[in-house]
Amino acid sequence: MNRTTASNGNDTLLRFCKALADESRLKLVGLLAKNEHNVQELAAMLGLKEPTVSHHLLVLKQLALVRMRADGNTHWYRLDQDALHRIARTVFNPENLARLAASAEAEGWERKVLSNFVEGERLIEIPVSRRKRWAILKWLAADFDPAATYDEAQVNAILKRRHHDCAMLRRELIGYRMLAREKGMYRRLPESEWRAADT
Amino acid sequence: MNRTTASNGNDTLLRFCKALADESRLKLVGLLAKNEHNVQELAAMLGLKEPTVSHHLLVLKQLALVRMRADGNTHWYRLDQDALHRIARTVFNPENLARLAASAEAEGWERKVLSNFVEGERLIEIPVSRRKRWAILKWLAADFDPAATYDEAQVNAILKRRHHDCAMLRRELIGYRMLAREKGMYRRLPESEWRAADT
DNA sequence: GCCGCAATTCGATATACACCTAATTTGATA
């Protein structure tokens, strides 16, 4: 199931793929590519019942892949070849693929981690995963001014705003070299000094 | 569900569409199009658990849409852009679409109807649909020699081989002008005399 | 050797949807 609503632009791509991700509908497309057919014929050719074919045709119709012409009560369907190729072409070009990524960019990863572990201003839980923990620590490090120095009580006070286990957080921050302890005082190190997320 | 096994050639097309007919997998494609990512990152970015992502990556991998590079225990995935475009292009060209229809050609419609209503040499059921009934009657008419004449007993005997309700079949054959009754004798009319299927 | 972590595999669940039958709509015809 999808917890985020599909972004409108790529929604077309998704529906297009869904529409063709069924053997019966693919056969329909193939049949309608060559000739016009009514629902009965299609049902007979595919070995399906009319309602089923109607259902499939509706799906294709909603993507404008098939056209219908009514003669009395019999409906004649045919494929809109141009539409098919147009969609196939526009939908798979690189720019469109790029937009797919927009919804969840690499840069957004850390934000997502935060949203998973931070409720309001408090850290609910310290992630076990090294990379996620790194993202959390980066967020904690932002609480410190690189130009200032703090004694242990001050560091603890700042960290306590986020999570009760300030000692653990302090140790981690030092482990990743985001904080450094010198002569009993702490200071935030520049990012260039930090250990990488995956080491 | 599919009652016929997919033809090998279009099987690729079907699997390709199935693979992309899922929002999570589309997002994966988008993300992997821009950068290499490991499973944890992808899971975090999509808001899914690692096993789920693994599953999706497997699907994409089986179509050779993604490549994997293992560094220790972390697996780095990226999109094979060429593969994607190559498949998209080859799979949607007209010749390939034409092959889709091969499995159930228009000419094959009547054959299909027969296979649905005829078991061995016996007619299981007389279709209600006018067009299907017409196909069945055409098949029955083939039992009669256009150059011969039959009395009613003979006609009934021939039809009884196909279905117990020979009276009904006889009436229908006459209704469609496939058989004609003249002076108590029956004879098969040429196809040019038959009423059309849809009248 | 053992432990920890990333990834995968396994087993279960829950949703999506292809398909059917039955009921309804709609157009043509008698």
Add this chain to the structure above:
DNA sequence: TATCAAATTAGGTGTATATCGAATTGCGGC
């Protein structure tokens, strides 16, 4: 007008599969 035939819509069922938690695998460090 009643009626029939073609299509669609409505409702229900079974299968496929997206997702998860738990167990397993496999690699790297101690």
